[in-house]
Amino acid sequence: xxxxxxxxFLNGLLGLDPVSxxxxxxxxxxxxxxKILFLLFFMIAFIGFFRTFVSQQKVRKWLVGKKKGVxxxxxxxxxxxxxxxxxxxxxxxxxxxxxxxxxxxxxxxLITSPLVNEYLVVLMLGxxxxxxxxxxxxxxxxVGVVSGLILGKMKLEKHLVKxxxxxxxxxxxxxxxxxxxxxxxxxxxxxxxxxxxxxxWILFGVGIGAVIHNYVPSELIQSWIGxxxxxxxxxxxxLGVPLYGGCAAIVPIAVVLFQKGIPLGTVLAFxxxxxxxxxxxxxxxxxxxxxxxxxxxxxxxxxxxILIGYLFNVLQMFLV
Numbered sequence: 001x002x003x004x005x006x007x008x009f010l011n012g013l014l015g016l017d018p019v020s021x022x023x024x025x026x027x028x029x030x031x032x033x034x035k036i037l038f039l040l041f042f043m044i045a046f047i048g049f050f051r052t053f054v055s056q057q058k059v060r061k062w063l064v065g066k067k068k069g070v071x072x073x074x075x076x077x078x079x080x081x082x083x084x085x086x087x088x089x090x091x092x093x094x095x096x097x098x099x100x101x102x103x104x105x106x107x108x109x110l111i112t113s114p115l116v117n118e119y120l121v122v123l124m125l126g127x128x129x130x131x132x133x134x135x136x137x138x139x140x141x142x143v144g145v146v147s148g149l150i151l152g153k154m155k156l157e158k159h160l161v162k163x164x165x166x167x168x169x170x171x172x173x174x175x176x177x178x179x180x181x182x183x184x185x186x187x188x189x190x191x192x193x194x195x196x197x198x199x200x201w202i203l204f205g206v207g208i209g210a211v212i213h214n215y216v217p218s219e220l221i222q223s224w225i226g227x228x229x230x231x232x233x234x235x236x237x238x239l240g241v242p243l244y245g246g247c248a249a250i251v252p253i254a255v256v257l258f259q260k261g262i263p264l265g266t267v268l269a270f271x272x273x274x275x276x277x278x279x280x281x282x283x284x285x286x287x288x289x290x291x292x293x294x295x296x297x298x299x300x301x302x303x304x305x306i307l308i309g310y311l312f313n314v315l316q317m318f319l320v
Contacts, residue, residue: 006030021214029210033203036280041191044091048187052177063101069149071101072108076144079112080137089113090284091194097160097288104152111301112144115276120251127255131319135312136268143272143304150300159293194287206280232266233309237302240273250274264316269309276301 006027010016016023063071075096079089089110096106116137124133177186254271258264277298285294312319 025210025214028214029207032210033206036206037195037199041195044194045187045191047091047095048190049183050187052183052186063096063105069145071105072145072148072152073141075105075109075148076112076141079109079144080116080141090281090287094194094288102152103157103160104148104150106148107151107297108144108148111147111276112141115140115143115272120275124251127251128258132264132268135315135319139268139308139312140272143276143301143308147301147304150304151297154296156293156296159290159296161288161290204283232263233269233313234306236262236266236270237273237306237309240270241277241298241302242279243274263313264319265309265312265314268312269305272305272308273302276305 007018009030010018010023010026016026063074092113093106093110096109097103121133121137124136128136177183250271254267257270258267282294282298285297289297
């Protein structure tokens, strides 16, 4: 519905040409800003409401104390069934941190959630077929688990913002909330508190993404990737990191690149980088992390995606 309102504002009130880049950029900016802000608010409110029913001790017990890596696998699998983009998965990531769940395990969720979701899987089945789709799902989970294990081993908790510093006693600090109205108020209050601190940064991040999305032609990206030779996978991944877009936009671009002869692993690395890492995500993560931790997180995931890309290029003959 609000797409119509945006169109009337840009086309009717401002008189912008619907096929102009300025129109498309502003449309992208307004649409995605509203979408992300509303998603964030309602996701945080819902998670806050839901958290009053499920104690943090139970969440910790489910994810912590398992054999090495099991918590990461569980978090990654949970990430595959949550239909979140890189920005809207952050509220649950923050909730995990507040529950005292180890950083590496929370990262496994944060990485896998946008990489593998229902919308992307359905689109990939239609465009790429079941073999490539299943391989993509498996690789998405693998990237989440391995990256989470590496980040967990690096002992990076000191780079969290003080509010989110993980302690074994975190889960004992929660207050009991009873009654539907109190639970609802708790969720809404938490959502308002977080979004109020982030809205300006979100608008800034989406603005950068909108400019890149509409002023960097896909043909130019295609020519850059195609000219990379042996370095096409890291080049495609690095190009994908600053780009920002939804599944509906990412998959068709990936299909075009593949049809133009770009190797499968290179195409999937490009798609993974756009899905899992984005400028708006980095901006929102600043709420909980210091810049050094954000840089390390992006770096580790980027390297993991590059390695997966090379692997898929080797296996392409078995998947196509």
